[in-house]
Amino acid sequence: MKKIFKNVPSIIDANEEHIRETIHHDESAISFYRNSIHKKDNAIIAMARDHIQKFIMLISVSENGIIGKFSGEQIGDDGVYAKKCPLNANNAEVLRELFPWTAPVSLRNRKTTIGCGDRLGLASPGHIAAVKEYDVTPVLAQQSMRELTLTGRTYRNVVDDAAFLVYQCGYKDGYGADGDHLKKISDIDVALSAGMPMITLDLSEVMLAAAGDWSDSEIETAFNSLPQDVISRIKKTYFDKTFDIGALTIKIDVPTAKRCAVMYVKAMDFAAEVHEHLKEKRGKEFDLEISIDETTSPTLPEHHLFIVKELLYRKVVFTSLAPRFIGEFQKGIDYIGNLNEFSKQFAVHAEIAKACGNYKVSIHSGSDKFMVFPTIGKMTDMRLHLKTAGTSWLEAVRVIAEKDPVLYRVMHTCALNHLDEVIKLYHITSDMSKIPAIDSLYDEDLPKLMEMNEARQLLHITYGPILRDPAIRPLFFAALHAHEKYYYEKLKYHFEKHLSLLGAIKK
Ligand SMILES: [Zn+2]
Structure with a gap:
């Protein structure tokens, strides 16, 4: 450290590149991450590591200004002020304030995104190294409530960890943060207040998935008990109607329309409520993903179309939608199922997404599905979100x-x-x-x-x-x-x- 401190008065006025060259390969026990070395006002701010841990290192010739904003331990001498700052919530906040590119943003205008769930808060530099060579934007912070419970972390931890790692890499191209598989507004609020712009709304508990297996007469009874205005709107919009979807036509017959109404209308109302809530909290700076994948049977094309039309009717702006696909998308392993059947059905999902609002098709449990990746990429023209976590x-x-x-x-x-x-x-x-x-x-x-x-x-x-x-x-x-x-x-x-x-x- 002595060497760095001695150098400081002579390099503090130099440009960032020169500072990087001078200090990043210091011989001492502390090493700096080269791309994290930035100069702000009269201070050098960098991510560093010793043999035990990582921290933020501040070096300045003045104890006033930025150096005072971070919490940490003063270690400088010889007229140089240095501070070793732990990776805590306060310092993450200061970092986001000084370097706004360390905060997550909405990715609604990015065509291809990949969810890089990181249960350890350590993986983002590996993800960044991969994505920065491609036309792809990462969602670096992404956890479900289940993951938070099992790892003992909070949404704030997840977002802060990503900010430090983004700073470590000097990655300025923007990244997302996804409150994954949320079912309640109270949980969504926790993710929002941690600064997460993306919410994956899991509709599995508000939709009536069980009605997928009901008999026609059971559906009939349930349909007739819906509010009268809903019944007449569903009749008018869907009964025996044929829809042109790109190169395809999809017909929704009367029993299917009734079944969809019974299964999804309530869930669509909830999605609209969540959408209003997001608008109120973040203006246009959010990504809403609609998730209907946590069900036991695959999403039929007619159902996908019905859901999307109902969302559009309610003016819900959504960035991506995750259907449940045919076959098995199990955790951490390749696709299990018939590849021809998958391609056939996936083509329809991709067409619906293109024709009805151009949202991204989202692939959950998307890691390691190497057999179907070429099909998925091609049929969506890469307008997709691939969600990975445990991998x-x-x-x-x-x-x-x-x-x-x-x-x-x-x-x-x-x-x-x-x-x-x-x-x-x-x-x-x-x-x-x-x-x-x-x-x-x-x-x-x-x-x-x-x-x-x-x-x-x-x-x-x-x-x-x-x-x-x-x-x-x-x-x-x-x-x-x-x-x-x-x-x-x-x-x-x-x-x-x-x-x-x-x-x-x-x-
Ligand atoms: Zn899912």
Whole structure:
């Protein structure tokens, strides 16, 4: 540190590039992230790390001004003021104020977006390294309530972590933040007040999915009990009507119209209420994603069309919509199902999205679906949102399996011990008994587990218990800190594989 301090008076007036060259590869125990080194007024503000942790480092020749805004520990001497600032909520706030590009923004005008859920608050630099080579914008902060509960984080933590990592990378192209799978206005408010511009509205509890299996007479009864004005509007708009959807025509017959009304009208009213709420809170600076994917049966094209027409009727502005697709989109593994049937049905979903408002088709549990990516990219002309989350956690597990086999074995055992309690929360079909006993494997075989669907799913869903285990947590984060660059490399490779198979355009 001495060397940096000695240099400061001579370089503080130089341009940022010169400062970067001078201090980023300091020989001391503290190293600076090159692209994070910025000058503001009379201070240098940079992300730095030592062998234990990351922090913000401020260096100035004056103790007044910006340096006073950050909270932290003064460490300078020799007429140089330096401050080592922890990555806390106050300092994230100051960072967003000084460098507005560290705050998330609405991505409603970005054609291709990718959700990069990061349960650890460590992965964004790997995501950024991948997306910045393509015509794609990342949603770097993205968590569901379930993930927050299982990881013990808050929306504020998630947004702050992303801000620090964006600063670390000096990434100025804009990114999103998604309050994922929210069902209640009170939860939406928590995400909004943490500064998240994107809300994924999960309609699974307000829509009447069960009515998808009701008999025609049950539907008849339920339809007739809807308010009279709704009944006559549905009749007029949909009964035996044919709609031109791009190159396709979709007909909605009378029973389908009635069934859709019973299933969705109430949910559409709720979506309109949420939309009004978002407008009130953020003007036009929001992205509303409509999610109908958390159901047991695939979204039929007629239903997709009905939902979209009802949203447009209510003047709901939405950025993306997530139908439930045919086949299985299970966590952390490739698509399971008939590829021809998928293509046939996906083509219709993509046409509806193009013809009725040009919103993005959103693919949930979108990671690792390599078999269907080319179809998805092509049929949407890349107007899409691909949502991923656990796959970045799995890449972290892969790093541990490669670099710290002893720790990996402890994590693997923890995962097996807690499998029963978390498996209920997810829809996965892996036969976990196929996973070889961990004691029977050599260290060099451990990373191969990350290529095995059963082991991937085991570790994908047990992140909560693993991260909460006091014997594992500190070791896990210490190992990832030690292998930070390697983790980014793994993530970059993995996400580039996603983007290139989708057919994203390289910059
Ligand atoms: Zn979903």
